[in-house]
Each structure stands twice: as structure tokens, then as C-alpha cells.
Amino acid sequence: MSDAERPGILPCQSIDALISQGAIISQSPFDHDQVQPASLDLRLGSRVWRVRASFLPGRHTVRDRIAEVAMHELDLEKGAVLEKGCVYIAELQESLALPPGVAARANPKSSTGRVDVFVRLLTDRGNAFDDVEEGYHGPTFIEIAPQTFSVLVRRGTRLNQLRLKRGRPEHLRTESVGVDLSNGIAGFRARRHAPVVDLDHVDGHDPRQYWEPLIPQNGQLLLDPGEFYILASKEAVEIPVLEAAEMTPIDPSVGEFRVHYAGFFDPGFGTDEAHGKGSRGVLEVRSHETPFILEDGQTVARLVYEPLTNRPTRLYGDLGSHYQRQGLKLSKHFKAWNG
Structure with a gap:
């Protein structure tokens, strides 16, 4: 073919x-x-x-x-x-x-x-x-x-x-994604009354004005209704050079929270070939109507992999990237957390 x-x-x-x-x-x-x-x-x-x-x-x-x-x-x-x-x-x-x-x-x-x-x-x-x-x-x-x-x-x-x-391939490979609540600062909760974010100003905002760090207790984190959180995946994410992926929510019947609004992962993300081995997926989480307790390693999303028609001539990070080899990381608009 x-x-x-x-x-x-x-x-x-x-x-x-x-x-x-x-x-x-x-x-x-x-x-x-x-x-x-x-x-x-x-x-x-x-x-x-x-x-x-x-x-x-x-x-x-x-x-x-x-x-x-x-x-x-x-x-x-x-x-x-x-x-x-x-x-x-x-x-x-x-x-x-x-x-x-x-x-x-x-x-x-x-x-x-x-x-x-x-x-x-x-x-x-x-x-x-x-x-x-x-x-x-x-x-x-x-x-x-x-x-x-x-x-x-x-x-x-x-x-x-x-x-x-x-077209659409007959079979799509999927992979579960868990949340990392194992130690130290495991996430951030957005502050409600923060300054404006300039979306063209990279590394230009003090994260302490916008985010509150979260330290889980006994590997658990309580999500408050209506709040927005940044967390990280338990597992490293690796997107092979002949595939791309999209992170999607788990079964909607779970209902208590939504994970990941921005879901595209390009080929080469997290791969050794593109110098990204060990990269984690960053999870955008919003809790809904009721408080909900997340546990370390709990499945919160799925990666759906789809093949490319042929190998790309550029891999993720070749033109520069703020997120290759990332762990828990806020958006590129914020300076590194040092609080």
C-alpha cells in the first residue's frame, strides 16, 4: 500500500x-x-x-x-x-x-x-x-x-x-494513564483571583501569583468541586516515531472529574531518539459537582495511538520544545517553580 x-x-x-x-x-x-x-x-x-x-x-x-x-x-x-x-x-x-x-x-x-x-x-x-x-x-x-x-x-x-x-485504521492501540501522587509537590491548584496571563509571554509570569502547590497525604489528593489542577502521569509517556497519540478521558460514567483538555502528542515525544526519554504526561484536571479523592496510580485518562501514513521528517522537539523531558510542569508562560 x-x-x-x-x-x-x-x-x-x-x-x-x-x-x-x-x-x-x-x-x-x-x-x-x-x-x-x-x-x-x-x-x-x-x-x-x-x-x-x-x-x-x-x-x-x-x-x-x-x-x-x-x-x-x-x-x-x-x-x-x-x-x-x-x-x-x-x-x-x-x-x-x-x-x-x-x-x-x-x-x-x-x-x-x-x-x-x-x-x-x-x-x-x-x-x-x-x-x-x-x-x-x-x-x-x-x-x-x-x-x-x-x-x-x-x-x-x-x-x-x-x-x-x-481514512481511519481498523484498530487503534490504547494505554491507560495513572496519576502520580507519590511524594513531594505532586500538583498545583489554580488561584481564583490571579492577574491576567499574557499568552505570548514565555517565562514571564510568577507562578506563585497563579498557583498553589499541593502535597498529597498518604498518596491521596482531595479534589474540590469547580477547582482546576495540574498533575502528572505516573508512567513515562513515549510516542513512537511512526505514531501520534491523543489523550482522552476515561469512561464518562466516572463523572466526578474531567482530565485533559489538550490531548495531542506528536511522534517522538518522550523517546530516546528525540532526547525525551522519561517524559511524563501533564494532566489538566477539573473536578465537577462533588469532592473526589484521587489515589496514587489511579487511572485517570487513556492514550489512543494512531499510525502515521509515513515517518515524519521532524520529530517532537526538533524545532524546540518546552515540554520534552518534562515532569510535573506548568505551562510555558510561567517561570520555574522555586517556592
Whole structure:
């Protein structure tokens, strides 16, 4: 079976080819590091609208629906603060003209999920968030809902990423992920009344203003309803160079908490070949209606592995990464914890 026929996720060189062919179009030149080993970072455009409710376009275009629910428009050329507890829709710089047989799926970037900003991709006449139908031609938009921190964004800020794929493999490999509550500082809980987070300012925020360290008792941690936590996986995570993975919640019937809003792992993450051996998965956890006790090693999520159509010419970390070889780690916006 040729690479063009093999089902799976498209690697970076195939994404580059789609850009060259005009299947992925941008309002401005693509950044040199925008194409990742198995995904494409998407960038905010010039305008964002505060809306009174989330929506799915259904039979309509996104712009038509925005006109119905918009409260006011913000200009991102000079930057704008998006307030926590509010919902926004922003235009993205990238639009799509996918060839037959090629579909896509979006997900928040790791740094977006780790500051509890909930984002979802929207496409014209789409009936589901984040999923792009085969052969879609049209613009892309992003719903942005900051949950814990108000955030400062600008034109070009990257909040989500797109994974292109062809077909669907018959069998997908899965792996359970447990939580590490074994010793010392095992996690962080977000502070409710923190300053704004500038999402383009790397290593620019004092973590003590935003986070409270957590020390488990007897290998247990009590999750309070409505709070947001950063924890780490018990196991090292390794994504083989011929696969990509997505971290997904465990059985929804568990109900008490949700884990991982930003779930894409690119090929090479945590591998010896990409100098990442021993990397842990960072878990974004939000408790729901009732207090819930987590225990060391308890399964909280699953990794779903999907093959690539062929080996990527770049691996995770080749263009620089804040998260290769990570343990328990806050987002790139914060200085290293030294408290």
C-alpha cells in the first residue's frame, strides 16, 4: 500500500505539501515553526467577538451565526483581554480547501489547556466541534472560553492545532494513564483571583501569583468541586516515531472529574531518539459537582495511538520544545517553580 493510500495521520512533510498545493491557505506567511511533526498550529486573526452563547453552525456559516449572538467586537491587532467566564469566537488566519479523502481534527495546544482556556474549532455548516469533514472548503474559527484566568491574546497567538488525516485504521492501540501522587509537590491548584496571563509571554509570569502547590497525604489528593489542577502521569509517556497519540478521558460514567483538555502528542515525544526519554504526561484536571479523592496510580485518562501514513521528517522537539523531558510542569508562560 502506498503512502497516499495508507490510512492514518499525515506527517509534517505531507502538511507542507498541502500548503504548497493550496489546500491550506493563510492570510499571512506561515511561521517557520508552525508545522509540527504531525500537526499544524493555527493562529488568531484580527477580530474576535464576545458572544452571549456558544453554538454549532449547523446549516449556517459561522459568520451568520456570529451576527445573531455577538455582543461586541474586539480588535486583536493591538491585543485584547478575554475575560474568564465569557465566551468568544475569533477568526483564524488559516482556511482550508482539503482534497477528497482528507479530513482533520483540532485540539487545544498544551499551553492552552494548562492555563484552563477551553477552545474548540468551528467550520461553516459544521455539526461538531473540532472535527473537519473530508474535502472541507472554507474558513476556520475558534471558540475561546477562559475558565480560570483572564488572558491577553493578539493576532497570531496560537491556541489550537490541527491534525490532518486520511481514512481511519481498523484498530487503534490504547494505554491507560495513572496519576502520580507519590511524594513531594505532586500538583498545583489554580488561584481564583490571579492577574491576567499574557499568552505570548514565555517565562514571564510568577507562578506563585497563579498557583498553589499541593502535597498529597498518604498518596491521596482531595479534589474540590469547580477547582482546576495540574498533575502528572505516573508512567513515562513515549510516542513512537511512526505514531501520534491523543489523550482522552476515561469512561464518562466516572463523572466526578474531567482530565485533559489538550490531548495531542506528536511522534517522538518522550523517546530516546528525540532526547525525551522519561517524559511524563501533564494532566489538566477539573473536578465537577462533588469532592473526589484521587489515589496514587489511579487511572485517570487513556492514550489512543494512531499510525502515521509515513515517518515524519521532524520529530517532537526538533524545532524546540518546552515540554520534552518534562515532569510535573506548568505551562510555558510561567517561570520555574522555586517556592
